[in-house]
Amino acid sequence: xxxxxxxxxxxxxxxxxxxxxxxxxxxxxxxxxxxxxxxxxxxxxxxxxxxxxxxxxxxxxxxxxxxxxxxxxxxxxxxxxxxxxxxxxxxxxxxxxxxxxxxxxxxxxxxxxxxxxxxxxxxxxxxxxxxxxxxxxxxxxxxxxxxxxxxxxxxxxxxxxxxxxxxxxxxxxxxxxxxxxxxxxxxxxxxxxxxxxxxxxxxxxxxxxxxxxxxxxxxxxxxxxxxxx
Amino acid sequence: xxxxxxxxxxxxxxxxxxxxxxxxxxxxxxxxxxxxxxxxxxxxxxxxxxxxxxxxxxxxxxxxxxxxxxxxxxxxxxxxxxxxxxxxxxxxxxxxxxxxxxxxxxxxxxxxxxxxxxxxxxxxxxxxxxxxxxxxxxxxxxxxxxxxxxxxxxxxxxxxxxxxxxxxxxxxxxxxxxxxxxxxxxxxxxxxxxxxxxxxxxxxxxxxxxxxxxxxxxxxxxxxxxxxx
Numbered sequence: 001x002x003x004x005x006x007x008x009x010x011x012x013x014x015x016x017x018x019x020x021x022x023x024x025x026x027x028x029x030x031x032x033x034x035x036x037x038x039x040x041x042x043x044x045x046x047x048x049x050x051x052x053x054x055x056x057x058x059x060x061x062x063x064x065x066x067x068x069x070x071x072x073x074x075x076x077x078x079x080x081x082x083x084x085x086x087x088x089x090x091x092x093x094x095x096x097x098x099x100x101x102x103x104x105x106x107x108x109x110x111x112x113x114x115x116x117x118x119x120x121x122x123x124x125x126x127x128x129x130x131x132x133x134x135x136x137x138x139x140x141x142x143x144x145x146x147x148x149x150x151x152x153x154x155x156x157x158x159x160x161x162x163x164x165x166x167x168x169x170x171x172x173x174x175x176x177x178x179x180x181x182x183x184x185x186x187x188x189x190x191x192x193x194x195x196x197x198x199x200x201x202x203x204x205x206x207x208x209x210x211x212x213x214x215x216x217x218x219x220x221x222x223x224x225x226x227x228x229x
Numbered sequence: 230x231x232x233x234x235x236x237x238x239x240x241x242x243x244x245x246x247x248x249x250x251x252x253x254x255x256x257x258x259x260x261x262x263x264x265x266x267x268x269x270x271x272x273x274x275x276x277x278x279x280x281x282x283x284x285x286x287x288x289x290x291x292x293x294x295x296x297x298x299x300x301x302x303x304x305x306x307x308x309x310x311x312x313x314x315x316x317x318x319x320x321x322x323x324x325x326x327x328x329x330x331x332x333x334x335x336x337x338x339x340x341x342x343x344x345x346x347x348x349x350x351x352x353x354x355x356x357x358x359x360x361x362x363x364x365x366x367x368x369x370x371x372x373x374x375x376x377x378x379x380x381x382x383x384x385x386x387x388x389x390x391x392x393x394x395x396x397x398x399x400x401x402x403x404x405x406x407x408x409x410x411x412x413x414x415x416x417x418x419x420x421x422x423x424x425x426x427x428x429x430x431x432x433x434x435x436x437x438x439x440x441x442x443x444x445x446x447x448x449x450x451x452x453x454x455x456x457x458x
Binding site for chain 1: 283284287288294303306307310314317321351352370374388389
């Protein structure tokens with residue numbers, strides 16, 4: 001089989017860094033609004049910008065700057081805006097901190113199957129992360145995509161000559177990693193991360209409509225795959 | 230043959246928008262430094278951020294914000310920073326304005342050859358531009374890459390099953406579109422745009438070391454290809 005792995009929050013930690021940054025952002029704005037309101041207004045701006053910016057740290061940093069000006073009614077000072085730029089740099093520079101047992105799991109699964117990375121987000125930053133992770137040699141192919149929808153998966157598998165029925169996608173997001181792959185005739189395994197970005201929450205009715213397996217941790221994957229037809 | 234086309238400043242206008250935005254940015258900062266100094270300091274910050282941000286409008290907008298705070302010694306006001314965010318939105322929302330004769334050229338060249346887009350930059354924005362250009366159906370494949378270097382071209386052509394000796398790349402940048410393709414055994418045709426981003430200026434000694442043809446305009450391409458062995 002060909003096994004596709006999502007990267008952020010599947011192979012390495014990511015969302016925890018965004019959430020920690022959001023807490024610092026809430027503190028920076030605490031003269032103007034309480035933390036919940038700051039978080040909500042930031043998220044509303046992120047969502048509104050999604051169509052224009054797409055995903056990733058640069059998009060998030062621009063939304064933080066816009067939200068800071070908006071929430072403070074233009075009263076935030078430039079030293080604080082400079083701090084926000086540095087929060088973005090810090091997220092971009094963060095080395096790939098691997099999820100527990102990643103190397104052992106990739107070694108075990110890679111002995112039986114052919115592995116790919118299929119990750120969404122900022123092309124430049126994702127490639128830098130893959131390089132810094134030290135995991136690249138485990139993978140036959142790595143692909144960064146703008147959207148994880150059925151059309152993208154279909155085109156991508158076609159390009160690499162992979163049949164959907166021999167493809168399994170592993171990831172922490174039901175709407176990005178599992179459901180669109182099932183839709184094109186492949187399979188998905190859901191391995192939740194301890195925190196999920198609000199934008200990746202699946203609609204509950206959709207989330208219940210599939211029977212894809214869910215594992216507690218990546219470490220369970222080799223044994224699970226060995227048993228799975 | 231397989232013909233690869235660069236997109237920004239080859240199929241549609243791009244750098245002129247960045248340069249017009251830079252002029253507006255220089256005006257915004259004119260209380261603190263003269264236009265040449267503003268332009269130079271912005272470019273120095275863009276260059277320093279290149280490794281972290283990569284290419285594209287979001288990277289450029291973040292560098293403008295950083296430069297505005299730096300050049301004004303923190304005295305720029307948030308209304309002006311808001312204006313800078315809007316300059317970025319304006320660049321992102323700009324529809325693809327096609328270079329003269331693009332449609333006719335793609336139709337003519339596409340009758341004899343198989344066409345690809347190979348463009349560098351922000352994945353999400355480039356795909357949106359390709360969609361909005363209305364040109365997509367002329368192309369067999371479209372690829373957005375983070376770097377235009379020999380390794381990337383080699384891998385990309387390999388993935389699509391294209392031999393370098395049957396590949397010709399067309400673009401406005403010698404260091405991105407022509408020289409790396411020659412290095413891997415393909416051919417390149419240089420069609421300069423009326424302005425060139427400072428980062429894409431080729432080292433003069435390197436620029437002189439090749440004998441790739443240069444055309445005055447895209448409209449000359451069909452006749453040139455018909456004559457070229």
